[in-house]
Amino acid sequence: MARFFVTGTDTDAGKTLISAALLFKARQQGLSTFGLKPVAAGCERHQGQWCNDDAKLLRYYSSQQHAYHVHNPIALPAAIAPHIAAAQQQQTLSVSQLLSVCQPSLAVEADFHLTEGAGGWLVPLNDGTQGTIETLADFAIRLDVPVVLVVGLKLGAINHALLTAQMLMAHQRSVVGWVANAIQPDMQVQTENIQFLRRWFAQNNIPCLGEVPHCAGIDAYDEQQLAKVAEALSLPADR
Ligand SMILES: Nc1ncnc2c1ncn2[C@@H]1O[C@H](COP(=O)(O)OP(=O)(O)OP(=O)(O)O)[C@@H](O)[C@H]1O
Ligand SMILES: C[C@H](N)[C@H](N)CCCCCC(=O)O
Numbered sequence: 001m002a003r004f005f006v007t008g009t010d011t012d013a014g015k016t017l018i019s020a021a022l023l024f025k026a027r028q029q030g031l032s033t034f035g036l037k038p039v040a041a042g043c044e045r046h047q048g049q050w051c052n053d054d055a056k057l058l059r060y061y062s063s064q065q066h067a068y069h070v071h072n073p074i075a076l077p078a079a080i081a082p083h084i085a086a087a088q089q090q091q092t093l094s095v096s097q098l099l100s101v102c103q104p105s106l107a108v109e110a111d112f113h114l115t116e117g118a119g120g121w122l123v124p125l126n127d128g129t130q131g132t133i134e135t136l137a138d139f140a141i142r143l144d145v146p147v148v149l150v151v152g153l154k155l156g157a158i159n160h161a162l163l164t165a166q167m168l169m170a171h172q173r174s175v176v177g178w179v180a181n182a183i184q185p186d187m188q189v190q191t192e193n194i195q196f197l198r199r200w201f202a203q204n205n206i207p208c209l210g211e212v213p214h215c216a217g218i219d220a221y222d223e224q225q226l227a228k229v230a231e232a233l234s235l236p237a238d239r
């Protein structure tokens, strides 16, 4: 059973789209899959519970669809930084609480088990008023699974990518791949940006899992459309 944590250079880097495509690709290869979004900020009310689009998509591409909360234990209404969204609900998030509510999700046995973060690597879980500040990175470190880094290509993303990768290395994470994801339709000198990133990541022994082109208006539930993204990707190796 292979497990991964997907992080990104920023919110909207394409973590969910790439995660869905990896789950889809794994299923194409005959693997069972499970997708988890531990903390989602930005939800809609559906049949008495808060539901998030990322979690719904990861659930859709899981080979067995568990109850919604197994795919997304913490669902917060506001689409803002999770620690603030939690405070608006009179909640304080913590690593230990998250590990506890994620227990059923982490217990799911799947050949390809993927957890998507929220925003970037260092997004806070709380503001430290009840102790030391904890971030999603602290949670991912406790999961201790290999990390995939999605780079959302735009002006500024080189710096974001290098900062994130350096932090992952400082946190002694096994970074099993990065993805060059064209989130913009017409980024200037995109090829040159990718060329630089390829060289930097190669020098740090981090493989490129693929270059995903811009897919304007993609509907990730449409398997033909998602297959195009999946075709551009390789599945990460386990360690
Ligand atoms: N290669 C691409 N081509 C076209 N649109 C894309 C591409 N990658 C991502 N998008 C779109 O950009 C938006 C943000 O992507 P996505 O939701 O995957 O980001 P995210 O990193 O998961 O963000 P969050 O931090 O909110 O979880 C979505 O509407 C998605 O469909
Ligand atoms: C709401 C958004 N789409 C993400 N789920 C959360 C992004 C948090 C970013 C916090 C920050 O780094 O400033």
Ligand SMILES: [Mg+2]
Pocket (backbone or CB within 6 Å): 015, 016, 017, 054, 116
């Ligand atoms: Mg997402």
